[in-house]
Amino acid sequence: MTPPRTDYRALPGERGHVVLYRQTETNTCPGCGGSNWLVGRIMAECARCQTAIPLMSPLTPGITTEGNH
Ligand SMILES: [Zn+2]
Numbered sequence: 146m147t148p149p150r151t152d153y154r155a156l157p158g159e160r161g162h163v164v165l166y167r168q169t170e171t172n173t174c175p176g177c178g179g180s181n182w183l184v185g186r187i188m189a190e191c192a193r194c195q196t197a198i199p200l201m202s203p204l205t206p207g208i209t210t211e212g213n214h
Contacts, residue, residue, distance in 0.1 A: 165201035172198075 164175050166189035171180055176196035183190045190197045 164198045166198050167201050 174191040177194040179193040181192035
């Protein structure tokens with residue numbers, strides 16, 4: 146009888162939680178703990194360590210498909 150093997154590939158160990166910039170809240174940088182951000186159109190960049198995180202816009206709940214003209 147062979148013992149049952151555990152498939153560790155099924156465990157979500159590598160992917161942590163996704164950090165998103167919330168414009169309605171104070172955001173703490175996951176890299177340096179700072180709270181000064183350079184907010185762009187789709188990304189916010191930490192003013193201290195340049196960590197960039199995507200914006201979470203409360204106005205657009207879904208991802209809009211860009212037209213290819
Ligand atoms: Zn930072």
